[in-house]
Amino acid sequence: MNAVAPHRAEPVAGGAHDVLFTPVALGPLTLRNRLVMAPMGTCLDESGHITDDTIAYYVRRSQGGVGAITVEGCLVSADTVGPEPKICSDDYLPGLRKLVDALAPYDVTVGVQLMHPGRQVVEGPSVAPSPVPLNSHAPVPHELTADEIATIVADYADAARRARDAGFSFVEVHGAHGYLPSNFLSPQHNHRTDGYGGDLAGRVRFSAEVAGAITGAVGPGMPLVWRINGEDAERDGLGLDESVAAARAIVDAGASAISVTAGTWLSLQVTLAPMSTPRGHMRRFAAAVRSAVDVPVMAVGRLDDPDMAAEVIASGEADMVLIGRGLIAEPDWPDLVHAGRLDERRPCIACNACVDLVGRGERARCAVNPEAGREREWSLNPVVTPRRVMVVGSGPSGMEAARIARLRGHTVSIWERDDELGGKLEVAGLAPSKHEVLRYRAFQAARLRTLGVEIHTGAEVDASTVASEKPDVVVVATGADPLVPPIPGIDGAHVHDAQRLLRGDVDVPTGARVVVVGGSATGCETAELLRERGAEVAIVEMARSIGRGIEAITRRQMVRSLRHDGVQVLTNATVVGIEPGLVRFTDAEGGEQELPADVVALAIGWRPSGKTFSGPLVEAGIEVRILGDADAPGDFVRAINTGADAALSI
Structure with missing residues (x-):
């Protein structure tokens, strides 16, 4: 040469x-x-x-x-x-x-x-x-x-x-x-x-x-x-x-x-x-x-x-x-x-x-490409008999299920109660360090439109909606609902789900004292965003460390950044009460402490919503697939792969 x-x-x-x-x-x-x-x-x-x-x-x-x-x-x-x-x-x-x-x-x-x-x-x-x-x-x-x-x-x-x-x-x-x-x-x-x-x-x-x-x-x-x-x-x-x-x-x-x-x-x-x-x-x-x-x-x-x-x-x-x-x-x-x-x-x-x-010694997978690591078995075989597939929920698993089902030849519609597709991708992408997530959301939404998936946004779906659509299969990708434990004062006017704070639904003035209850990915992202906007932020977490559910390198970087930016991190700490202006918690030694709190953000965990939604559909004899967080809260890789697997099985 x-x-x-x-x-x-x-x-x-x-x-x-x-x-x-x-x-x-x-x-x-x-x-x-x-x-x-x-x-x-x-x-x-x-x-x-x-x-x-x-x-x-x-x-x-x-x-x-x-x-x-x-x-x-x-x-x-x-x-x-x-x-x-x-x-x-x-x-x-x-x-x-x-x-x-x-x-x-x-x-x-x-x-x-x-x-x-x-x-x-x-x-x-x-x-x-x-x-x-x-x-x-x-x-x-x-x-x-x-x-x-x-x-x-x-x-x-x-x-x-x-x-x-x-x-x-x-x-x-x-x-x-x-x-x-x-x-x-x-x-x-x-x-x-x-x-x-x-x-x-x-x-x-x-x-x-x-x-x-x-x-x-x-x-x-x-x-x-x-x-x-x-x-x-x-x-x-x-x-x-x-x-x-x-x-x-x-x-x-x-x-x-x-x-x-x-x-x-x-x-x-x-x-x-x-x-x-x-x-x-x-x-x-x-x-x-x-x-x-x-x-x-x-x-x-x-x-x-x-x-x-x-x-x-x-x-x-x-x-x-x-x-x-x-x-x-x-x-x-x-x-x-x-x-x-x-x-x-x-x-x-x-x-x-x-x-x-x-x-961790596990086989390679990708959060945005379900084919990665299983190329030998991967096949998007066209279906012999196209079916009407109704996907309820447009988070990562729902969008991937809709994409794969349409590629295989099914007639597909996707339904989202918010004004844009994406589900929790929209919220995750609002944190300063997570804007890349919105690129993927935009890519998937564009691909669904190009493929001819029928898209419904701002649409609340119930059993009557499904009945009127007459689908052959319903893919339930409704995600998970926030956990709200029975903590005294948790229903206070200044207590909000962390996702509302990420979306900007709650006005948090500069200098406001915010306590984020729960140091999960959502909790860390909420703390990051509010600190950038000038709030004084503390995270209270029951476990020994924050950032569970975040990939190790990203987690290390995020924790360093939060501490560098002045976010107070309290671990081995259990919230026992919320009152106007403060949060009470017990520390690792069992002693009770207080934190000032003008706003409280809850990022405690999730409860799958799929069975609640799908129950009436199953009783009506409709074929149902429950996937992603609607089935069991998991990470991005699991969401994408369960979405793909559901569509491959139809």
Whole structure:
């Protein structure tokens, strides 16, 4: 193939995003465009072996027009333990070959990431350059000897040979995010006094040896991409200046490209930024490395906005753009952008549900794409006999049920008592850090209209409404009603459901003292919004911590933000009474305390509404499906998947 110079790409005549679809060189390879699927774990393997589910997942992304795919990190050393696939012995080659062969029909360049977790392990041996634990709860890692380091370097080289034998076109070393090479680079965690520690020349030695061993093992025909942190985003961790110097050293050792990211296990809010983080927050790291090396550079960090992605390439900040979560949500992102069909892209809302599940060792799923993680079994088979399907409630589960049912050929109507579709999506999206949710709500509403779903808003539905519509099936997605426990004074005039405060139905003057009872997602979002508007806010929560039901990275970020903004957080606290001007509660020791309260917001929990609504319908002999919160309160992923499953079963 003819190489294309890896310098700044010039926009071509045509669409605003055409620069993304110009070819680019990766060593001796030529990628057809500048969009690369970032390596992200899926937990779709079995005991380290690639499965048919893994293959179907990557085939689906290959079909969408991406230029290259970097298959998720595979473990290079046999003594490491983790949920990742493995490439540490020939036993794993059949599955890896089968994966590469399955992607061959598509015009996509396929590589694989080589990974050693070092001290960042859930189980199994923890090793590191120095005996510095990950945190106070983690084991002290074993300090690697020089001989053990040499063995691991050889493991990387052997893994690269296996990648070549499996048919991969390139390999990438995960040298970022606090994994073993990153740990060596960190001045905070590498305290060695031998040739692998001390100044940067010592700390980069391990990475340089790995890069040299890999290129020596596979030869010049198989490019090596090195993933590095622009910064660790930790106190006294690797900073940008040293990162740039390290990148130069790794290129000198044989790397054909540098992929620039940031953060570690201790700063995941940077690595896997939640929706509250602005897009492109890591662009400057890629730009700094790009100005210092003469090989292609890949940028990452919420770059799934086509305008921003094109700007990154056209400006010369990077030569390629990595998209991870955006391709989980919308596998056809590249083709849709290339065709100018931007409104058809399902938006990734950076809710991190996919990350949270995999982090717990569960199979990948997506909060907005029910196909993700179950591509092998997914099929929208057209129905033989279309039926009249009436969906009552337009939250995430209701809208998804309506969409899938209509795609399969049913005649579908959706009914919502509020003036807009969305149900609780509307309320969730009102919090300052959750506006991305409204993008998804708008996308789904537009798709339903395009598909020809009959939409009724401002419509109260009861048994008589259903009787007049004469549906064959009623999908009950009416959500859940707020719990109102028997607390003395809870019916006071200054006590309101938190959703009313989020919607702005209650006037809360600047400086008002607000007590939010319940630290769930809704409680935290209410506190965030009211604090931004100038109220003095306290959260009172019975549990040991706030934010239950929120994905871990988003939760960590939100709790930090609330405390930073002056929200008082009281946990292990039980409200025992509400009076005009105050809330009484018991603390962890059982002592009674008081908080001043001009306004009280209730965010205590939910009670499913589905059975109450559906009871008369069932008695009338109507076929009913109850799903989402109407069946049992759950998270966004459950809502979307139950909506899809209900529609697939009709």
